[in-house]
Amino acid sequence: MPLENSPICFIGAGAMGTAMMAGLIKRNLVPPTNIIASDPSSEQLAKLQALYPVTTTHDNAAAVQNRDIVVLSIKPQTLAKVGAELQGKIPADALVISILAGATISGISRKLGHERVVRVMPNTPALVGKGISVWTHTKMVSELQKQQTKTILHALGEEVYVEDEDYLDMATALSGSGPAYVFLFMESLVDAGVHMGFSRRVAEQLVYQTVDGSVEYARQSKTHLAELRNMVTSPGGTTAAALYQFNKGGFRTVISKGIWAAYQKSRYLGSLDNNE
Numbered sequence: 001m002p003l004e005n006s007p008i009c010f011i012g013a014g015a016m017g018t019a020m021m022a023g024l025i026k027r028n029l030v031p032p033t034n035i036i037a038s039d040p041s042s043e044q045l046a047k048l049q050a051l052y053p054v055t056t057t058h059d060n061a062a063a064v065q066n067r068d069i070v071v072l073s074i075k076p077q078t079l080a081k082v083g084a085e086l087q088g089k090i091p092a093d094a095l096v097i098s099i100l101a102g103a104t105i106s107g108i109s110r111k112l113g114h115e116r117v118v119r120v121m122p123n124t125p126a127l128v129g130k131g132i133s134v135w136t137h138t139k140m141v142s143e144l145q146k147q148q149t150k151t152i153l154h155a156l157g158e159e160v161y162v163e164d165e166d167y168l169d170m171a172t173a174l175s176g177s178g179p180a181y182v183f184l185f186m187e188s189l190v191d192a193g194v195h196m197g198f199s200r201r202v203a204e205q206l207v208y209q210t211v212d213g214s215v216e217y218a219r220q221s222k223t224h225l226a227e228l229r230n231m232v233t234s235p236g237g238t239t240a241a242a243l244y245q246f247n248k249g250g251f252r253t254v255i256s257k258g259i260w261a262a263y264q265k266s267r268y269l270g271s272l273d274n275n276e
Ligand SMILES: NC(=O)c1ccc[n+]([C@@H]2O[C@H](COP(=O)([O-])OP(=O)(O)OC[C@H]3O[C@@H](n4cnc5c(N)ncnc54)[C@H](OP(=O)(O)O)[C@@H]3O)[C@@H](O)[C@H]2O)c1
Pocket: 011, 012, 013, 014, 015, 016, 017, 038, 039, 040, 041, 044, 060, 073, 074, 075, 076, 078, 081, 082, 099, 100, 101, 102, 121, 122, 123, 124, 176, 177
């Protein structure tokens, strides 16, 4: 067990930090007694302690003492302040795992004065254990620490390791922001259902199960998505009529442009972080 006997600390006990702690505890990967969570909000810490018997504190510097793993689960705008508090306090051979959107490895290393850093791009389905996390690390990260990272990320869903940090900007645009695109698509389908005359409740049921079932079917059939789409598209039929309008409206182009814009934005925000 790569996490056995490795005390972990979470700086930030908000939605993502709590989801990670919950996943680790529920899967018996880390005993709650090995976890300390630091957060300025007493309310947040009380909520966490009502669920799991972890140790809590408001003192970030005290929380990282003697820890093997430090998870940064604060908002990116808090990093400079937290970095100043933690400078020289994290044990040199400890692993820092950052899930902060847009915070680059060099920015995190510099702000914390720490070299063993993993940068992760998670997404919000992680809150129900169905996330996808894309991650990379600095050269100083050991083989054991890579295994520990994988185990921690499995508590949030699936994980994909990439060698180059540029892929994290791509992942930000595709899977990080992805749930927003999917929700917008689903919302548009529900609205179209209501427009035709379904109640919102029934339209939602049809759309949720259609999306869920389509994903499961695509995974299990291992067939190219275009082929699966063709199987539903009879010549001159109803689906063909809808797809014709989608194409005419620039459906694929607008999605491609949107994701490219998100990728460029992520690169730009990363360059600001590196120059700070
Ligand atoms: N790719 C994605 O879609 C995605 C999804 C989720 C999260 N993320 C990343 O995950 C990170 C956490 O997000 P979240 O949704 O969990 O945010 P959140 O719920 O706001 O959690 C952040 C926590 O940090 C606490 N905090 C504020 N200042 C602090 C300090 N100085 N020291 C310690 N803790 C402090 C906050 O307390 P207060 O409430 O009192 O301020 C809050 O409880 C973000 O950096 C975000 O970029 C990415």
